[in-house]
Amino acid sequence: xxxxxxxxxxxxxxxxxxxxxxxxxxGGPRRFVHAVDGVDLELKRGExxxxxxxxxxxxxxxxxxxxxLQKPTRGRIVVNGHDIADDSVGRMTRARTTQMVFQDPxxxxxxxxxxxxxxxxxxxLHGFNAKSEIDDRIVDMLRHVGLRxxxxxxxxxxxxxxQRQRIGIARALILRPQIVxxxxxxSALDVSIRAQIINLLLELKETLSLSYIMxxxxxxxVEHMSDKVAVMYLGRIVETGNWKTIFSxxxxxxxxxxxxxxxxxxxxxxxMKIVGEIPNPLNPPAGCGFNPRCPEARDLCRVPxxxxxxxxGADHLVRCRRVHEISAGKLTAP
Amino acid sequence: MKFRANLLIGGALFGLVVIxxxxxxxxxxxxxxxxxxxxxxxxxxDTEFWFGTDAQGRDIYSxxxxxxxxxxxxxxxxxxxxxxIGVCLGLSAGYWGGWxxxxxxxxxxxxxxxxxxxxxxxIMAILNPGLTSLLIALGLTNWSFTCRLxxxxxxxxxxxxxxxxAKVLGYSDVRIMLTQLLPNMLGPIIVIGTLGMxxxxxxxxxxxxxxxxxxxxxxxxxxxxSDARDQITTAPWISIFPxxxxxxxxxxxxxxxxxxxxxxxxxxxxxxx
Numbered sequence: 001x002x003x004x005x006x007x008x009x010x011x012x013x014x015x016x017x018x019x020x021x022x023x024x025x026x027g028g029p030r031r032f033v034h035a036v037d038g039v040d041l042e043l044k045r046g047e048x049x050x051x052x053x054x055x056x057x058x059x060x061x062x063x064x065x066x067x068x069l070q071k072p073t074r075g076r077i078v079v080n081g082h083d084i085a086d087d088s089v090g091r092m093t094r095a096r097t098t099q100m101v102f103q104d105p106x107x108x109x110x111x112x113x114x115x116x117x118x119x120x121x122x123x124x125l126h127g128f129n130a131k132s133e134i135d136d137r138i139v140d141m142l143r144h145v146g147l148r149x150x151x152x153x154x155x156x157x158x159x160x161x162x163q164r165q166r167i168g169i170a171r172a173l174i175l176r177p178q179i180v181x182x183x184x185x186x187s188a189l190d191v192s193i194r195a196q197i198i199n200l201l202l203e204l205k206e207t208l209s210l211s212y213i214m215x216x217x218x219x220x221x222v223e224h225m226s227d228k229v230a231v232m233y234l235g236r237i238v239e240t241g242n243w244k245t246i247f248s249x250x251x252x253x254x255x256x257x258x259x260x261x262x263x264x265x266x267x268x269x270x271x272m273k274i275v276g277e278i279p280n281p282l283n284p285p286a287g288c289g290f291n292p293r294c295p296e297a298r299d300l301c302r303v304p305x306x307x308x309x310x311x312x313g314a315d316h317l318v319r320c321r322r323v324h325e326i327s328a329g330k331l332t333a334p
Numbered sequence: 335m336k337f338r339a340n341l342l343i344g345g346a347l348f349g350l351v352v353i354x355x356x357x358x359x360x361x362x363x364x365x366x367x368x369x370x371x372x373x374x375x376x377x378x379x380d381t382e383f384w385f386g387t388d389a390q391g392r393d394i395y396s397x398x399x400x401x402x403x404x405x406x407x408x409x410x411x412x413x414x415x416x417x418x419i420g421v422c423l424g425l426s427a428g429y430w431g432g433w434x435x436x437x438x439x440x441x442x443x444x445x446x447x448x449x450x451x452x453x454x455x456x457i458m459a460i461l462n463p464g465l466t467s468l469l470i471a472l473g474l475t476n477w478s479f480t481c482r483l484x485x486x487x488x489x490x491x492x493x494x495x496x497x498x499x500a501k502v503l504g505y506s507d508v509r510i511m512l513t514q515l516l517p518n519m520l521g522p523i524i525v526i527g528t529l530g531m532x533x534x535x536x537x538x539x540x541x542x543x544x545x546x547x548x549x550x551x552x553x554x555x556x557x558x559x560s561d562a563r564d565q566i567t568t569a570p571w572i573s574i575f576p577x578x579x580x581x582x583x584x585x586x587x588x589x590x591x592x593x594x595x596x597x598x599x600x601x602x603x604x605x606x607x
Binding site: 067070090091094095096098099100101102103104107108109110111112113121122125126168171172175178 | 494495498501503504505509513514517519565
């Protein structure tokens with residue numbers, strides 16, 4: 001099942017993460033939250049995969065599993081042909097392959113460490129001892145992220161949000177990883193700074209030949225950065241494809257609603273809205289997980305089991321029973 | 335910089351005690367143990383005996399100076415032991431969670447439920463009275479507050495992005511605790527440690543007063559008070575001066591702890607933009 005394509009750097013197969021809830025002495029029956037439930041993903045070398053979905057859909061849990069911070073319940077995570085979900089791959093090997101840029105630049109830097117210390121400690125940990133080599137790497141990396149070499153002796157509180165995020169990016173890249181998980185990398189920044197950081201990330205992807213997994217609920221950012229997009233809902237991927245396909249011909253009602261929700265001053269809203277809350281993952285709806293909120297839902301959507309991902313075009317997969325009717329334009333909503 | 339009265343006064347009082355302890359052999363007029371002379375028994379304070387003499391005719395001034403050494407040793411060493419135990423247990427419990435956290439929290443609650451002085455008394459009753467046993471007894475009985483504080487700090491800090499980042503960078507758990515968590519919780523722990531030192535000085539005095547601490551003739555403030563019990567109406571200076579020394583030390587340490595808290599508390603610190 002895992003023939004390794006030369007271009008494929010990361011392959012996630014049937015990944016599931018279930019969290020136990022309750023149980024114990026007085027906790028009532030022990031149940032499981034299916035935070036991630038059978039996700040397949042493929043990341044090609046040099047690509048940026050946008051992972052989209054609202055809060056609680058499991059995208060962060062998925063990212064933590066890829067980083068090795070969350071042990072999966074089942075499934076495989078194959079990086080460069082090696083399954084990293086099993087414990088034989090240590091933290092150190094993983095650290096040199098996969099890194100992460102965090103959402104909040106204020107809490108993601110240790111307030112008691114200078115920039116130099118923040119960048120130097122991981123290098124020393126990974127066996128770099130020569131001072132000249134460490135210095136070279138730090139100066140080089142600071143230049144890559146657009147900071148002057150003399151910032152190294154300063155503490156995080158002396159920097160602005162945008163500068164802090166640059167330091168966070170430098171820390172993620174200092175070990176020269178191949179895959180970088182970007183967890184909402186610009187959502188905590190001022191709008192005026194966002195474009196700078198996005199452009200920096202795109203530039204670094206080329207110069208350092210990186211592959212990105214970008215988690216975001218901001219489709220505007222995803223549209224600008226991603227080559228491929230995967231839309232998650234209730235722990236499952238509901239639609240995936242090239243960004244062009246997803247943004248020009250979205251097929252799943254949830255994706256359509258998300259794209260409708262991108263603010264556009266020149267466009268009249270067509271009124272496609274999602275109402276209600278994300279369902280309780282302890283008690284997911286029967287059939288399609290989106291059916292209680294879906295304007296297109298019919299009786300067949302409420303019948304178990306969960307619909308399968310269906311290929312409707314080149315690299316375009318949709319998890320919806322009515323996808324052909326919807327493609328043909330038979331919509332309830334105007 | 336803002337004038338900080340409690341830090342300044344506390345520091346001055348504690349500094350006075352430290353100087354007294356450090357230079358006791360130079361500042362004292364007579365040997366605190368061997369300087370007994372029954373001819374001088376129970377003399378009130380005068381120009382020769384600044385604090386008067388006790389029932390054995392020993393110079394109370396010299397004994398109070400030497401007592402500072404014992405009180406400081408007990409305060410600092412026992413509090414260091416407490417801090418190390420409390421930080422190790424609390425930090426690892428907060429960071430790791432699970433059964434280890436349950437175990438440590440249970441142990442902490444157990445320790446808090448037993449009056450620490452009674453517990454120290456029990457330990458002293460088993461061990462031979464003396465300075466080392468006193469350090470062990472007080473060092474093993476007062477770590478619960480430090481432990482709770484370290485656990486709470488670890489719980490709140492471990493979800494910070496930089497701790498996650500350290501994990502992703504391949505840091506081991508122990509390295510994360512020492513380099514990422516500990517430096518960021520040190521402020522409150524120093525404050526608790528300083529305040530606890532005052533408590534340890536008092537506990538030493540109490541144990542020595544009860545005869546389970548430093549044994550006579552060595553000049554501990556507590557045992558001096560204990561000796562002075564019978565003469566408290568006829569020769570009050572014998573008990574006043576050791577009592578005053580305890581008072582000054584504990585007050586100084588408490589003010590110092592308060593002052594340090596004001597400085598180290600992030601909310602009172604002005605944030606540089």
